[in-house]
Structures are given as C-alpha cells and as structure tokens.
Amino acid sequence: MPKIFRAGALLLTVAVLTCLIGFVHARVSGGPAESARPWMYGLLGCFSLMALAAVYMALVGAYHTILALFGWDGGPGILRKNRSYVPGSDEPLADGTPLDRKD
Secondary structure (H helix, E strand, C coil): CHHHHHHHHHHHHHHHHHHHHHHHHHHHCCCCHHHHHHHHHHHHHHHHHHHHHHHHHHHHHHHHHHHHHHCCCCCCCCCCCCCCCCCCCCCCCCCCCCCCCCC
C-alpha cells in the first residue's frame, strides 16, 4: 500500500506543478484571461485532493493518539495503564495473564 501512496503523491505533485506553470504562463502570455481557467480548475482539484489527504492523515493521527492514551495499542498507556504490558517486551501478554512481580 505505501507504494501506491508514494506514486499518488508523485502524480499529485507533478499535476500541481504542471497546473501552476500552465496557469502562470496563461496569465503572463498576454492572451485572454479565460485561457487560464482550465489551469485554475486543475489547481483547485489538486488542492482539494491535498486537503482530503490532510484530513485523512489528521484522523489517523487522532485515532492512534487515542489508542496510545488508553493503552489499546499494546503499549503501556498514558491515561489508563495496560496491565498486560510488560516493559521491554515487543508483544503484550494476552488479557488476563498475571504479571510475574518480583518485589
């Protein structure tokens, strides 16, 4: 999946640069202002896709933050401690497994 996202980001970057160069060229070439309209619509479409990607990334970040706060991601938890978490381990224990406490 990451290769698809990278390819999409590359395509979106090239599209933005192409539309930007086309828009600026259409505006400074001395022709009618209407010739820049398709380039402007292309830029608006590209910026809309960027905004959707930013909203998606913000939602994923909020989701992972909530998981980390309550320890639902297998980590120690910040607000509510995950009792199945063993410090230094990569994998949490199954729910209900007693911890071996050496006091």
